[in-house]
Amino acid sequence: MRHRRFLIASSAAIAGTLLLAGCTAGGGPAEIEDHSKDFGFNAEGLPIVDKTLTLTFGGSKAALAPEYSEMELVQQWEADTNIAIDWENLPDQVYAEKKNLMLASGELPDVLFNTGLSDAEIVQNGTNGTLLPLEDLIEEHAPTLTAILEERPDIRAAITASDGHIYTLPSVEELGLVAYPNFLYINRSWLDALGLPMPTTIDEYHDALKAFATQDPNGNGAADEIPLSFRTDSFAANPHDLIAALGGQPENNDHRIVRDGKVEFTADTDEYRTGVAALGDWYAEGLIDPESFSQDDVAYLSKGKSGTEILGSFFWWELKEMVGDDRMSDYALVGILEGVDGERLASVSNNQEISRGAMAITRANKYPAATIRWADRLFDPVMSAQSNWGPIGVTLQEDADGILVQIPAADGESEGERRQRVAPGGPKITTTDDFESVVAPEPRAKERQDLVNEFYAPYQANEGYPPVLLSNEELDRVSFATADINTLVKEKFASWIVNGNIDGEWDGYVSQLKTLGVDDVIDTYQQAYDRFQKGGE
Numbered sequence: 001m002r003h004r005r006f007l008i009a010s011s012a013a014i015a016g017t018l019l020l021a022g023c024t025a026g027g028g029p030a031e032i033e034d035h036s037k038d039f040g041f042n043a044e045g046l047p048i049v050d051k052t053l054t055l056t057f058g059g060s061k062a063a064l065a066p067e068y069s070e071m072e073l074v075q076q077w078e079a080d081t082n083i084a085i086d087w088e089n090l091p092d093q094v095y096a097e098k099k100n101l102m103l104a105s106g107e108l109p110d111v112l113f114n115t116g117l118s119d120a121e122i123v124q125n126g127t128n129g130t131l132l133p134l135e136d137l138i139e140e141h142a143p144t145l146t147a148i149l150e151e152r153p154d155i156r157a158a159i160t161a162s163d164g165h166i167y168t169l170p171s172v173e174e175l176g177l178v179a180y181p182n183f184l185y186i187n188r189s190w191l192d193a194l195g196l197p198m199p200t201t202i203d204e205y206h207d208a209l210k211a212f213a214t215q216d217p218n219g220n221g222a223a224d225e226i227p228l229s230f231r232t233d234s235f236a237a238n239p240h241d242l243i244a245a246l247g248g249q250p251e252n253n254d255h256r257i258v259r260d261g262k263v264e265f266t267a268d269t270d271e272y273r274t275g276v277a278a279l280g281d282w283y284a285e286g287l288i289d290p291e292s293f294s295q296d297d298v299a300y301l302s303k304g305k306s307g308t309e310i311l312g313s314f315f316w317w318e319l320k321e322m323v324g325d326d327r328m329s330d331y332a333l334v335g336i337l338e339g340v341d342g343e344r345l346a347s348v349s350n351n352q353e354i355s356r357g358a359m360a361i362t363r364a365n366k367y368p369a370a371t372i373r374w375a376d377r378l379f380d381p382v383m384s385a386q387s388n389w390g391p392i393g394v395t396l397q398e399d400a401d402g403i404l405v406q407i408p409a410a411d412g413e414s415e416g417e418r419r420q421r422v423a424p425g426g427p428k429i430t431t432t433d434d435f436e437s438v439v440a441p442e443p444r445a446k447e448r449q450d451l452v453n454e455f456y457a458p459y460q461a462n463e464g465y466p467p468v469l470l471s472n473e474e475l476d477r478v479s480f481a482t483a484d485i486n487t488l489v490k491e492k493f494a495s496w497i498v499n500g501n502i503d504g505e506w507d508g509y510v511s512q513l514k515t516l517g518v519d520d521v522i523d524t525y526q527q528a529y530d531r532f533q534k535g536g537e
Contacts, residue, residue: 032132032363036370043141047082048373055371056364058088058102058109060095060116064420071424073391083374089113103130110365113426115168115357120475122357126167127472132361132368133165141369142376145169148429154466155429157532158354162471169375169427171358173388175441175449176432178351179464180456181236184337185322186313189330190217201338202245205313209287212312220308227312228282229289231300233490236317239279240347245339247275250347250461255489256525257348257462261533263526264462265518267489268510273502276493280500293494318448335455345461352467358427378427385430385439390422396439404439415442465525468532477524481517488512 040050061068068074068087078084088109090098095116102108103125117125125131138145149156159170191198191208194217199205209227211217218225231237233253240251249271250257257264266272282288291299303311304323309330316322319331336344359375361368378387385404389395395418396404409418435441441449470478492509496502 032366032368034367034369036367039367039370041370043373046080048370049082052082052084053367053370054084054086055111055367056086056088056109057111057113058090058095059111059113060092061089061114062420062425063091064417065089065091065424066421068424071422072394073386073422074424076391077374077377081374081377083370092116106130108362108364110362110367111371112360112362113358113424115360117168117357117360119356119469120472120479122167122360122469123161123472123475125360126161126165127163129363131167132363132365133167134169134361134372135160135164135166137361137368137372138166138376141372142379144376144379145429148379152431153535155354157535158352158467158469159356160535161469162474162528162531167360168357169359170429171355171425171427172353172429172431174353174430174432175435175445176353176452176457177445177448178353179348180346180452181317181349181351182238182240182315182347183236183317183319183451184241184313184315184334185319185331186334187212187217187309187311187330188332189309190312193217193219198332199334199337202242202340205334205337206282206287209282209312210285213286217312218309224308224310225312226289226303226310227287228292228314229295229300229303229311230292230315231295231297232293232493233486234297234300235351237300237315239315241336241345242279243272243275244345244347244461245275245337246278247271247273248339248341248343248345249275250345251275252347252349252464254350254465255486256350256465256522258465258529259462261529263465263522263529265513265522267493268513268518273506276496277502280497280502283497284500288497290498293498318444333451333455336459344459346456346459348460348462348464350465352464354467356467356469358425375427379429381430381434381438384428384434386423387426387428388423388430389419389439389442394422395419399440403437406440406442415444466529466532468525468528470524470528474524474528478521481521484516485513485518485521488516 039053068089159166194211194215196208199208212225212227230239243249243251249266249269251266255267319328336346338344361371395407397407399405409415
């Protein structure tokens, strides 16, 4: 019987059905003999194979997810395709502990689903032959994904390694939310009690915080008010927009932004220095929570729900999570304040809506053609919606316009909890257009999307760094240096605000950044950015 052969990179001989050609210690081409036709492989239509084919899947799953074989959608996949799956997916933390041992031992499942692989692990395990390159398989057997990648070269670039290979499949959810994670809220009831307007400028905001600190807005006679609290290096509690308003420097967790095609380091500019120094002045006035530099999420979120209302203003993703149902009406979203120079600057994060690592095919797989056809079905927009939120009839239903909308969750269960129980995740793509014509955002997501579009997106100050997959060499150049650089920036940020010593230490700090290799890091990210703009080549 004739079998299709696919090339993978390999650094060692692999037994079984692999046919090796010119394999060397430094890596060389190796052929995998595809046995999909042994099971009556169909190039089109359903089922994918005439005789039941069983594949082993490993990877991670949500904490509340049942065994995947129990999920209604997964059972439908098997019935449609005639591909049965022996699921070995584990809760995130358990899988993280076992992942490296699995990859090192070579005892691999056929597929990694929700792979949990870092960029470094994708590149390493792709170049050493553990993961199959997928670009030829996609072109030949995945017409849905091929059409998407042709229309969206940015998605192709995001999943393409510097060697030109695609080792993992993407997960995409384009709502425009993660670019602006740090929502700034203020206690509106305190403003009303003190006769203050909703601040629209950084000076008005400062004056409101000053009043919170000195005029007992909660009326208990104690100086227990916290005018402003935040967290440093958090996903959604950072005061980046205050640095922009006070100094003019857009900022994010990575201290790396893009403007006009140029990659910039943010934490060594005069504008950054000015912004941090101003926050130091605020701290000296008693406007900033001293625990902002040490608290974890648990301690932070508890402040909005304390017995006596003590929190004046804060950064967080969602109001309800911080203050609870009973106090939501006491607070209002501030958004982007007019800065000292008269501009409104909304800092854009590097959080990505295009993710890689949703699925990979390993060298243990003898049926890559059937496997990639199975995966390609998940990129149909309707199927992607179900993979993401759950099956039609359980979490989704069509409205009068034929758009999939959320079925309200049962009493006692949130939408997020339900989603974990019924949606397997994995490879999927829901684009901005799909949210208009296929599936409506979850109500809570639509609410946030509206807030982003009103309060943040109009004032975008920079571009986020795109989802570039760095090469092994590039990762070697930036990984350790970036960790040291970010540690220094975080430590100095806290020290300068609390101790007010930025002027005396600034020159030494900038010199230390150069010693740590900040210029080489930015040059490397620029090189990778330029490659990404050319489609990953």
